[in-house]
Amino acid sequence: MRHxxxxxxxxxxxxxxxxxxxxxxxxxxxxxxxRFDRVSALSLVPVALVYPLARRSFEDRPxxxxxxxxxxxxxxxxxAARGPRVRRIAALGWLAHAGFDLVHDRGEDSRLPDWxxxxxxxxxxxxxAVLITG
Numbered sequence: 001m002r003h004x005x006x007x008x009x010x011x012x013x014x015x016x017x018x019x020x021x022x023x024x025x026x027x028x029x030x031x032x033x034x035r036f037d038r039v040s041a042l043s044l045v046p047v048a049l050v051y052p053l054a055r056r057s058f059e060d061r062p063x064x065x066x067x068x069x070x071x072x073x074x075x076x077x078x079x080a081a082r083g084p085r086v087r088r089i090a091a092l093g094w095l096a097h098a099g100f101d102l103v104h105d106r107g108e109d110s111r112l113p114d115w116x117x118x119x120x121x122x123x124x125x126x127x128x129a130v131l132i133t134g
Contacts, residue, residue, distance in 0.1 A: 017122030
């Protein structure tokens with residue numbers, strides 16, 4: 001179990017990420033117009049690539065396998081997000097990635113700082129909320 005300072009840091013970083021995610025989504029919607037939903041779906045792939053690309057090595061096979069599976073899942077969401085349901089599918093993808101952030105153990109060979117998963121989860125959830133609210 002995480003100590004209280006770690007939990008506090010996660011809450012602060014999650015809230016910070018959420019604020020940034022909401023602003024980024026709103027600015028993207030404004031600049032992309034009708035392409036916003038589709039671009040949001042396609043953006044899930046580079047977002048998921050952050051975890052495997054931040055590795056010092058690929059020796060922690062379980063963590064690497066989870067990350068590769070996460071990239072594949074987000075690519076699947078990006079492909080599936082078409083037509084009249086693109087916004088809902090993209091939002092579900094962003095929420096799924098937020099869940100991945102919260103439960104994924106990056107392992108010791110990740111270059112990502114300890115605060116990153118909480119900040120990313122907040123960002124992803126807020127981005128999804130902007131998608132959902134139209």
